[in-house]
Amino acid sequence: MRLAVFGSPVAHSLSPRIHGLFARQCGLQVDYRAIEASAATFAGLVRTLAEQGARGCNVTVPFKQAAWELAARSSEEATRARAANTLVFEPDGTWYADNTDGPGLVDDLAARPGCRLAGARICLLGAGGAAAGILGALLRVRPARVVIANRTLERARQLAERHADLGTLDTCSPVEIGARAPFELLINSTSAGHDGVAPALAPEWLAPSGLCYDLNYGSAAEPLRLACERLGIAYSDGLGMLVGQAARSFQLWTGQRPDAAAVLADLRRQH
Ligand SMILES: NC(=O)c1ccc[n+]([C@@H]2O[C@H](COP(=O)([O-])OP(=O)(O)OC[C@H]3O[C@@H](n4cnc5c(N)ncnc54)[C@H](OP(=O)(O)O)[C@@H]3O)[C@@H](O)[C@H]2O)c1
Incomplete structure (x- = not known):
């Protein structure tokens, strides 16, 4: 399953590592990359990812509002926040926005x-x-x-x-x-x-x-x-929140709820 996180700066994001650990827990093959974007390139890069068959993406600062605006449908959480940290690319080609923070x-x-x-x-x-x-x-x-x-x-x-x-x-x-x-x-x-x-x-x-x-x-x-x-x-x-929001996003894409506590303990051991 192809996934990504968009942001700027995004190179130091822990999300690829967190989702890699979730994937291992759940026995799934996941290719999750961090992609640097700008205001000018963000929408196009997300579209390219969707066209490549990805299941969705995370979005971090400063593109959360732009992500919400791109989606055809959004959860109440994202609508109230006017911002999304998660996009799901639906099989019918539409995008669903949620905010799992x-x-x-x-x-x-x-x-x-x-x-x-x-x-x-x-x-x-x-x-x-x-x-x-x-x-x-x-x-x-x-x-x-x-x-x-x-x-x-x-x-x-x-x-x-x-x-x-x-x-x-x-x-x-x-x-x-x-x-x-x-x-x-x-x-x-x-x-x-x-x-x-x-x-x-x-x-x-x-x-x-x-x-x-x-x-x-x-x-x-x-x-x-x-x-x-x-x-x-x-x-x-807020490391626990970071892992918690990631677990909710992972569930939206895969239908499986990973063990966030185990991944948090793993990250804490190394930080
Ligand atoms: N743990 C997680 O998963 C997670 C998720 C999301 C965000 N975060 C963290 O949350 C923080 C906020 O992110 P954001 O997206 O809300 O940023 P933002 O939209 O830029 O908002 C920044 C907020 O901080 C206030 N602020 C900035 N500098 C300040 C200062 N010197 N003294 C007092 N208030 C100050 C701003 O007040 P004004 O309105 O007066 O400018 C505003 O309320 C970031 O550090 C981010 O890393 C963590």
Whole structure:
């Protein structure tokens, strides 16, 4: 089965390795490649892949919105996010778009002993593409409320408006988080870690046994991981979400649900 991930930059993507491990688990032959694209070449490269008989592809930054716009049909998750991380090339020649980031995050959180999302108070830091991709799935597990805190408040408000029918949502700027605390779960979806910066954080924002979950992983996760360590806050990076979203994509293409926990353990051993 032919598959790929499109992005820019994409050379360091872990997706080929993750899907290779899934394929081995499931006894499937999979040729999964990372393909560098630009705004000018993205649509054409996806079309070529589909014409070559591929089953689908993953799409990462900065093409998730373009991927959603290319598809004839899309899941509710992708429609709300206005972005897709997965395309399925259907046998009739049409393309189906889904966004598995949110379910991947929820799967990873649900696998943690003692982590209860139903009824939890959640603060979502950031209102960019990743926040849009996870908000619908978060609200579907019925938290008590979700507060979206973003540097650009208007972006948080627009995201909240698109999801207002799914649950109790509030928005604020990061300096106002303290007035809305405490939270059982603080999710960092900002890209600040890529610049070596951790978003501002205070221990009193977290309820006792609260968790700070960072969508970042690898070196981009280091600033917040170190800040949490310093402040005595429980922390998780987003590697489990990466594997979780990949497992959901793999299932869409193959009909088989791989063992994400085994692949995550494998990656952690080597990082
Ligand atoms: N684990 C996974 O599977 C997974 C999946 C998807 C994404 N991610 C990670 O999630 C992160 C966000 O991706 P994205 O696609 O949402 O990016 P994006 O669309 O560019 O959004 C970036 C967000 O970060 C905020 N931000 C950037 N620099 C900041 C700073 N110095 N201080 C405070 N806020 C800052 C932006 O605020 P403004 O709106 O004010 O600019 C915006 O809310 C990336 O680091 C990405 O690697 C991980």
